[in-house]
Amino acid sequence: MTDTTTRPPRVRRLVSLAKRALHAELRVYSSMGRAIVRRPAIEPGGTGIGYHRPVLTVLIIFIVLSAIEIPILDLIVHPWPAVRIGVLILGLWGLTWMLGLLCAMLQRPHAVGPTGIRIRNGLEVDVAIPWSAVASVEIAKRVDEPKSPRVAGGEYAERMQDETNILIELERPTPIRLPGLAPRGGAHEVTRVRLWADDPRSFLAASRPFLLEG
Structure with missing residues (x-):
């Protein structure tokens, strides 16, 4: 096996960028599939808490503009078939990518379940925190x-428009892995986690029974 650290x-x-691009591309289509069958990525017995509300309007506007742009560009490049085909494919x-991103945000919410908390954002971020580590x-x-930065001073913050409204204190330094390479991505140890939830009270209510069990 090739040692990637020697590269x-x-x-x-x-x-790393190629792997992330492929992963995101696959996640686009899997998220659209989840939306079609109405099967969000939440474990049995878990609760999904959205985080998309602050950016939903902007994302929908981009999707609408992307859809309008296709026939307009097609008219512009209509005399050149080769260019027309390329522009249409792009x-x-x-448009598919934007729809997939929207589906990912809707079908991959933060999840509070029997095994712990999963912190998500869009196509890539999926950080699992077990209940044994949650104080x-x-x-x-x-x-x-x-x-x-997402990680600084032992604190991981998954923000939405620079805001968080949930604080998770951990029992001990806990390893997490973020997309990409260090220092922004890769493996980190954290003792506090902050995140944005559209309904923080529901997040707290969903967490409470599992915290009491612990």
């Missing part, structure tokens, strides 16, 4: 500076 940094970045792919869950709204 030059530029090669490792390219390989337009349809872009407490509380509502705590906070607004961070734009472009703040």
Whole structure:
């Protein structure tokens, strides 16, 4: 087996980007499939809590504009068949990708279930925190500076428009893995987790029975 750590940094970045792109592409279609069969990614006995509300309107506007753009561009490049086909393929792919992103946000919510908490965001982020590592869950709204790092000082924050409203205190340093390479992605150890939930009270209510069991 090839040791990926021996690859030059530029090669490792390219390989990581290629893997992430393929993973995201596959997740687009699997999320659309979940939407069609109405089967969100929530374990049996779990509760899904959305995080899409702050960006839903903007995302729908982009989808509508992408759909309108396809016939307009088709009219513009109509005299050149080769260009027309290429533009049509790109337009349809872009529209499909946007729809897949919307489906991913709807069908892959944060999940609170018997095995723990799963923190999600879009096509890639899926961080599992077992109940054995959770000390407490509380509502705590906070607004961070734009472009703040996801992980800093042992704290992981999965924000929505720079905001979080749930704080999870952990019993001990707990390993998590984020998409991409270090320092922004890869493996980290954290003692606190913050995230945005559209309905923080429902998140807290769903967590409470499992915390009491522990």
